[in-house]
Amino acid sequence: MTDIPYTPAARRIRWSVLADHAVLIAGSLFLLIPLLVMLQTTTTTDLETIKYGPQLAIGDQLDDNFRAAMFKASGFSGQNTGLSMLINSTILGLGFALGKIVIGMMAAYALVYFRMRFATLAFWLIFTTLLLPLEVRILPSYEIAQKLNLLNSYTGLILPLIASATATFFFRQFFRAVPEELVEAARIDGAGPVRFFIDVLVPLSRTMIAAMFIIMFVFGWNQYLWPTMITTEEGMYTLVRGIKQLTQDLEGTNIPEYGRANMLALIAILPPVAVVIFFQSWFVKGLTESDK
Amino acid sequence: MAQVSLNNIRKIYPNGVEAVQQTSFDIADGEFLVLVGPSGCGKSTLLRMIAGLEDITEGELRIGDRVVNHVDPADRDIAMVFQNYALYPHMTVRRNIGYGLKNRKTPADVIAAKVREAAEMLNLTDYLDRKPSQLSGGQRQRVAMGRAVVRDPSLFLFDEPLSNLDAKLRHQMRIEIKALQRRLGVTSVYVTHDQVEAMTMADKIIVLNAGRIEQIGTPSEIYHNPASTFVASFMGAPPMNLLDARFEAGQVRINGGTPLLPASGSGPVTVGIRPEDAELTPEGPLGFDIQIVEELGGHRLLHGQLADQPFTLHVGKEVEARPGAARVNLRPEALRLFDKTTGQAL
Amino acid sequence: MKRAGFTTRWLPILLLLPQLSIIAIFFYWPAAHAVHSSFYLADPFGFGATYVGVDNYADLAGSSEYLKVARFTLIFTLLVTFFSLALALLLAVKADNIIRGAKSYRTLLMWVYAVAPPVAGFIGLIMFNQSWGPLTEAARAIGWDFKLGVNFNDTATAMVLVAVWKQVPVNFIFFLSGLQSIPKPVREAALIDNRSARGRFWDVTFPLLAPTGFFLLIINITYALFDTFGVIDTMVKGEPGNNPMTLVYKVYVDGFRGNDMGGSSAQSVILMLLVLALTIFQFRLIERRIHYT
Numbered sequence: 001m002t003d004i005p006y007t008p009a010a011r012r013i014r015w016s017v018l019a020d021h022a023v024l025i026a027g028s029l030f031l032l033i034p035l036l037v038m039l040q041t042t043t044t045t046d047l048e049t050i051k052y053g054p055q056l057a058i059g060d061q062l063d064d065n066f067r068a069a070m071f072k073a074s075g076f077s078g079q080n081t082g083l084s085m086l087i088n089s090t091i092l093g094l095g096f097a098l099g100k101i102v103i104g105m106m107a108a109y110a111l112v113y114f115r116m117r118f119a120t121l122a123f124w125l126i127f128t129t130l131l132l133p134l135e136v137r138i139l140p141s142y143e144i145a146q147k148l149n150l151l152n153s154y155t156g157l158i159l160p161l162i163a164s165a166t167a168t169f170f171f172r173q174f175f176r177a178v179p180e181e182l183v184e185a186a187r188i189d190g191a192g193p194v195r196f197f198i199d200v201l202v203p204l205s206r207t208m209i210a211a212m213f214i215i216m217f218v219f220g221w222n223q224y225l226w227p228t229m230i231t232t233e234e235g236m237y238t239l240v241r242g243i244k245q246l247t248q249d250l251e252g253t254n255i256p257e258y259g260r261a262n263m264l265a266l267i268a269i270l271p272p273v274a275v276v277i278f279f280q281s282w283f284v285k286g287l288t289e290s291d292k
Numbered sequence: 293m294a295q296v297s298l299n300n301i302r303k304i305y306p307n308g309v310e311a312v313q314q315t316s317f318d319i320a321d322g323e324f325l326v327l328v329g330p331s332g333c334g335k336s337t338l339l340r341m342i343a344g345l346e347d348i349t350e351g352e353l354r355i356g357d358r359v360v361n362h363v364d365p366a367d368r369d370i371a372m373v374f375q376n377y378a379l380y381p382h383m384t385v386r387r388n389i390g391y392g393l394k395n396r397k398t399p400a401d402v403i404a405a406k407v408r409e410a411a412e413m414l415n416l417t418d419y420l421d422r423k424p425s426q427l428s429g430g431q432r433q434r435v436a437m438g439r440a441v442v443r444d445p446s447l448f449l450f451d452e453p454l455s456n457l458d459a460k461l462r463h464q465m466r467i468e469i470k471a472l473q474r475r476l477g478v479t480s481v482y483v484t485h486d487q488v489e490a491m492t493m494a495d496k497i498i499v500l501n502a503g504r505i506e507q508i509g510t511p512s513e514i515y516h517n518p519a520s521t522f523v524a525s526f527m528g529a530p531p532m533n534l535l536d537a538r539f540e541a542g543q544v545r546i547n548g549g550t551p552l553l554p555a556s557g558s559g560p561v562t563v564g565i566r567p568e569d570a571e572l573t574p575e576g577p578l579g580f581d582i583q584i585v586e587e588l589g590g591h592r593l594l595h596g597q598l599a600d601q602p603f604t605l606h607v608g609k610e611v612e613a614r615p616g617a618a619r620v621n622l623r624p625e626a627l628r629l630f631d632k633t634t635g636q637a638l
Numbered sequence: 639m640k641r642a643g644f645t646t647r648w649l650p651i652l653l654l655l656p657q658l659s660i661i662a663i664f665f666y667w668p669a670a671h672a673v674h675s676s677f678y679l680a681d682p683f684g685f686g687a688t689y690v691g692v693d694n695y696a697d698l699a700g701s702s703e704y705l706k707v708a709r710f711t712l713i714f715t716l717l718v719t720f721f722s723l724a725l726a727l728l729l730a731v732k733a734d735n736i737i738r739g740a741k742s743y744r745t746l747l748m749w750v751y752a753v754a755p756p757v758a759g760f761i762g763l764i765m766f767n768q769s770w771g772p773l774t775e776a777a778r779a780i781g782w783d784f785k786l787g788v789n790f791n792d793t794a795t796a797m798v799l800v801a802v803w804k805q806v807p808v809n810f811i812f813f814l815s816g817l818q819s820i821p822k823p824v825r826e827a828a829l830i831d832n833r834s835a836r837g838r839f840w841d842v843t844f845p846l847l848a849p850t851g852f853f854l855l856i857i858n859i860t861y862a863l864f865d866t867f868g869v870i871d872t873m874v875k876g877e878p879g880n881n882p883m884t885l886v887y888k889v890y891v892d893g894f895r896g897n898d899m900g901g902s903s904a905q906s907v908i909l910m911l912l913v914l915a916l917t918i919f920q921f922r923l924i925e926r927r928i929h930y931t
Binding site for chain 1: 643644645646647649650651653654656657658660661663664665666667668669671672675725728729732733735736739743744745746747748749750751752753754755756757759760761763764765767769770771772775803806807808811812815835860864865867868871872875886889890893894899902903906909910913914917
């Protein structure tokens with residue numbers, strides 16, 4: 001008992017805390033530096049970037065590059081300015097999130113709170129969709145969208161993306177965890193299914209709806225493959241879809257517009273990143289609880 | 293085994309909250325000390341400082357003859373039983389109990405023997421290969437005990453170990469823990485908010501309130517001679533009756549009525565009396581308006597008003613009582629006086 | 639199903655209708671279509687298709703190019719999964735140790751989650767720009783003449799790096815929340831039982847993180863297989879050429895660019911089976927994983 005060495009725990013802990021901070025700072029920089037490089041090139045002229053590469057100094061071209069990114073169009077039609085792509089991205093993000101949540105909540109409510117025939121069949125039909133990502137059935141989906149005349153339309157952009165049951169699955173889990181007594185009490189209080197849904201279930205799910213909305217908005221905004229296939233008119237491009245065109249623009253010209261291109265990439269990053277950072281706790285909760 | 297001494301120990305959290313005010317006391321070798329108090333009184337913080345899970349802001353902590361302020365928990369030669377047992381969910385009972393030994397480089401055959409011995413002592417032999425999730429609450433509690441016992445530490449620490457058990461099991465485990473501690477003779481510090489546990493298990497009790505020690509004493513001292521109105525009302529169920537009274541002409545009187553006992557002083561005073569120290573008698577000097585009779589089988593509790601102040605009386609099962617007017621006598625030798633403003637015993 | 643469920647007949651049907659019709663049109667129809675056309679050879683001029691049985695599959699099995707892509711996909715998936723899990727675990731463990739500034743680190747380490755894969759690929763292009771990219775210059779400094787889009791291995795390295803960069807935050811979030819859900823008393827018990835921090839990590843923390851780890855393993859494999867499409871498409875600048883590509887990317891290239899509907903559909907079906915196998919594997923893991931509570 002007396003031969004245990006005296007260890008000055010306090011000092012040792014301080015060193016290990018320093019090491020922890022060092023690792024975390026290195027990790028943060030690993031993630032952050034590319035963004036800073038991009039940011040720097042948007043403040044200088046393209047000639048400077050081509051000549052010297054990204055520098056430490058911040059230039060004065062931010063305003064010009066921003067204006068070029070927002071209002072100058074790439075491509076032939078002159079329709080896909082940053083602004084129009086920003087609008088399309090917003091429509092896609094919001095429409096996708098809204099559609100997914102409304103449809104998902106309705107279906108989950110039906111599955112959890114109603115006695116009906118074929119409930120099991122409906123359940124399996126819906127949840128099989130979790131198995132196959134859109135990427136593996138992309139071509140037939142495209143052909144069907146073509147048949148239904150949905151190319152270059154917001155409907156064609158958003159609806160096929162909603163055809164998977166992530167939100168439904170999530171809300172089903174959440175509803176099942178709602179105490180049984182609640183629906184019993186509501187029924188004794190004379191609430192019908194619609195009243196119960198609006199007065200009890202929706203208010204109860206507020207945080208979950210918010211969390212889902214954030215996750216789905218980011219997911220929708222960041223869609224790439226499907227928008228690439230379904231939108232051929234430049235006026236319908238989203239920011240993320242427009243990235244491909246940017247890379248091609250940088251290839252073809254003598255003086256590539258790095259400032260404008262990087263600014264557009266930053267504009268494509270900013271809204272989803274802002275949403276995730278701003279609503280961090282909801283977002284993390286929604287993300288980590290959706291796997292249970 | 294070891295003696296533990298706390299010398300001017302203080303805890304201030306980084307946010308400025310003083311969880312434990314300057315505190316000093318000793319725990320004798322082999323003693324069972326209970327720290328009791330309402331939640332937030334600092335009793336757990338105190339225990340966790342002894343365990344090394346919480347830094348000590350000021351003062352000196354000795355276990356045996358070592359100052360351990362900066363010693364790692366694993367090197368303090370202590371064992372701890374946690375409120376939610378804190379069993380390792382992925383290890384079997386056998387590995388849970390033996391884990392601390394394994395880390396101390398104990399040979400495998402010694403570990404096996406010690407685990408077997410502890411399991412026998414705690415009736416766990418049949419469960420050694422199960423995971424904690426396959427055990428009942430009481431069995432988990434026993435595994436937590438086994439993990440502590442097997443290490444042969446010089447100090448046991450208990451952090452509300454029985455609060456998650458149902459009443460019957462709690463009663464049983466209370467006796468088992470006490471018997472085990474007697475048998476092993478290990479110095480123990482036990483934290484609880486349950487005054488019954490404190491009374492029944494302790495050799496010595498420390499009552500804490502708002503980060504401060506209210507009283508240190510044996511269970512009997514604490515019960516019969518509470519140092520303050522806080523201790524008087526916290527310890528004992530039902531608590532001590534506390535009545536507003538005054539010093540008048542060398543006597544303590546309630547509402548200027550019958551003299552209760554001779555005492556010198558002036559102004560208001562608080563009179564305390566345990567419910568079992570008053571008797572129901574037609575000749576009693578004080579009127580008692582019985583409102584509720586609580587039937588408890590072996591005895592009855594009569595709740596009502598004495599001189600317009602709430603009062604509870606404990607009577608044996610042979611005493612008949614029904615709501616209505618009655619008369620009581622307060623045994624003068626059982627009366628305790630407290631300062632009206634500070635609450636301290638006079 | 640709740641015990642006291644409503645018995646209204648028409649309402650649940652009405653509620654389910656939107657979901658069911660969308661998945662019928664945009665999930666079941668295309669999936670069936672893919673399986674169907676994988677057995678046909680489409681006429682390149684659009685005059686119908688001929689039934690060819692399993693020829694499309696046999697062609698794939700015999701195609702050295704397909705096998706090469708499959709091999710690259712395997713290596714790519716292994717590397718991306720391993721590095722993004724390992725890095726995220728390291729960061730999560732450190733972030734969990736920290737008390738002061740924990741929230742700032744969480745923000746700094748998770749924002750990349752919201753960056754779209756093709757944008758991540760675009761950032762990769764900038765960082766690896768042939769004439770002035772900071773990473774190209776760094777590689778040159780250690781004598782590595784990095785040629786993105788020209789040298790197969792260089793391009794593959796850059797793709798892995800970008801894919802890992804993009805995936806670390808998700809894993810970080812899950813690992814951190816997994817760490818934080820380990821009961822504090824269990825960690826404190828370990829503190830008393832084991833003086834070595836490394837020992838505590840491997841004996842207690844790591845096994846308790848295993849369920850999160852298994853879940854993330856599947857998520858990361860799925861990510862590397864499918865969600866990196868945007869990274870790859872951007873980094874090869876839409877010109878596959880001799881550049882590395884994954885199986886999903888090949889489905890797209892053959893079907894959309896090469897107009898080989900049958901072959902592309904057969905590839906889709908193979909991928910569907912792959913996902914199915916992964917999902918079944920995942921369910922079995924979840925079934926078998928110890929329920930700790």
